[in-house]
Amino acid sequence: MTDLSVANAAKQPAFDVEAVRRDFPILSQQVNGKPLVYLDNGASAQKAIAVLDAMDRYYRELHSNVHRGAHTLADRATTAFENARETVRGFLNAESTREIIWTRGTTEAINLVANGLAGRLQPGDEILVSHMEHHANIVPWQMIAERTGAKVVPIQVTLEGELDLDSFNSLLNERTRIFAITHVSNVLGTVNPIASLIEQAKAKGVLTLVDGAQAVPHYQPDVQALGCDFYVFSAHKLFGPTGIGVLYGKAPLLEEMPPYQGGGEMIERVSFERTTWNTLPYKFEAGTPAIAEAIGLGAAIDYLGRLDRHGMEVAENALLERANQLVETVPGMEIIGTAKQKVPVMSFKIAGLHPSDVGTLLDQQGIAIRTGHHCAMPLMDFYGVPGTARASFAFYNTLDEVEQLFAALQKIQRLFA
Template sequence: MSDLIQRLRADFPALHQEINGKPLVYLDNGATTQKPQVVIDAISDYYRHDNSNVHRGAHTLSDRATHAFEQARKTVQQFINAAKPEEIIWTRGTTESINLVAHSFGDSLQAGDQILISAMEHHANIVPWQMLAQRKGAELKVIPVNERGELDYPAFVELLNDRVKLVSIVHVSNALGTINPVEDMIAKAHAVGAKVLLDGAQSTAHWDIDVQALDVDFFAFSGHKLFGPTGIGVLYGKEALLEAMPPYQTGGEMIEHVSFEQTTFNQLPFKFEPGTPNIAGVIGLAAAVDYLQGLDRDALLAHEHQLLQRARTLAADMAELRLIGDAEHKASIFGFVLNGAHPADVGTLLDQQGIAVRTGHHCAMPIMEQFGVPGSVRASFSFYNTVDEVDALFAGLEKAKLFLL
């Protein structure tokens, strides 16, 4: 283990424990990442010292909480290089961000309009568009995926026409690890007048995101997959689009004036943030972003790639292992099945050895069905994982085979 990785591991308290008498090998980062101590401290400090509601408070605690809350918005703006902090909308996570766009931007769709998604999408990027299409009489079109788990780019181009109003695509597949060619896809979609939403839930933790360079219209991600707390997420939207969209939910803070005759709505970003927000979550997310920005992310990405390559090498020597998704361009998500064994049984036997993986359909039933499996075992690596932990995974699989095959 390099000195750098060893130092980083020391920042994450949850990594240093035993499960079933074995040292924890945490390989479920695609579901949620562990939290560094600085994030835990930031949340705790808010509740210990500044706990108060934000905005409109006439006292010091509220002023301090509001300052931290809005400074966090600027931190995230800079993190993804949005043009203005007003383009950062706090949500509960990627799922709510996508639903916000489906309901609010989707309000402008008409019968006969088309929405494009891919066959590898998470359910959160399928079902909202199905429901929108049903409400509006629009058509939902699906970009196919090949046997390696790669998006069929020529088919995507063929599907584009002036009836397509939105392309909603995952940046990195949570089930396959595939990295999609989003820069080219955004440009192609814009050429026919379509807007693009990018699901960044699985990409933001691995490399720098520049929404202006991408020229993406909407970008969504979750704090808990970014070493931050659960229950907080971000929707980035271009200012002109957000200005034109009606509110998604109503309540306090998102209004400018209310009478029984008429209500007028607040300015951005507050138009989309009704009610008391997840203040501690916002502050914790900002602490996670600050932590990440203090690291050499290129070096950490190279380390994650090394972990993935180690897993691929070991998999090649295990005849019973079938990869689920072997795209040329992959993030550090390693999905597989052991032929003849149910994924849930594999996961249980690995847990008995202290190895945490995810099993099931990963909220991506359509792509699992395409691969002909009910689900898969998914090991997802982060920068605090080690080559020894990858080796431990495969040693654990060898033991599991004795019981299952």
């Protein structure tokens, strides 16, 4: 870095977390008589006023069904709805909006792809996933494997919570047809080296799907640079509304895949002799879509685009660093997942305490975390635990909230020591 760039960097204001927090009205409330400390962002992130206002405006001023109406409100609603699709296209750097399919979330998006690719699978074919996957990126593949005679093969992870690259290299072979991998583990926070993994899979002609649900709150993926065939995520983890998600797919593959559901928007013409399908992306969007939710997701992406993304990353890293420093202040506390590349997610256990009890006792102090198996039972089995407690941080969390979390954990530990 040159002297000039250092000087310019010094002039940049620090990320103003307090200003950002004012954009999220839910964070100002009290829970059980204590100021809310919301550390369950990995399950679902909170919503900015800009998102709430965009959805409210749609219902107050624009509401109509989209695409088929011949009146002004229908035109306005359709424009807002398709503008949101373009916003998502830009966020992912997809080549065309034809490659952006609205779904109900990551789970439906993976099910759509799995069913669409079933025709490519034969007995003896292999679907490669990792041991750290969410159930949503395991079960749909198991269901398709059972139908087709294919086999789901898990890549091992290390005790540190990183993907075992030797395992990946040994399992990727001439029988592999599909490689489905999480970008970021919802339990461990591990950031997988998906660019290199995708490159290796492509070299063997393997189709690739990336579960980006836990990545998009922290990173802006470039699907063209990654080269993946499919990328999926849910809006509610990206500070947008529930009930809507995104499937990015390369257009030639989407053209080849059969529709996932029938009826409504996905048809071109229906007769009792033959039905023909609509063009992309509508071929996969049967029925009235989640219009307000799509608009809300677009507003969430626009909101994030107005923030200092580098500053957000620095602030989040500082939260995780401070949490790691404080672990030693809680006797018997053990972190599950210590990968070198992590987002601010901390899964942990405390000797002698059940994770659900930890969660309940923290809630009494106004602190919200997640406990249980986190829809990752194979990973829990690997670590030999029934579940973990998980604190997942977002850019609107503060260092003071990290301190409050550990003060509360110390109190709980002393109570049961």
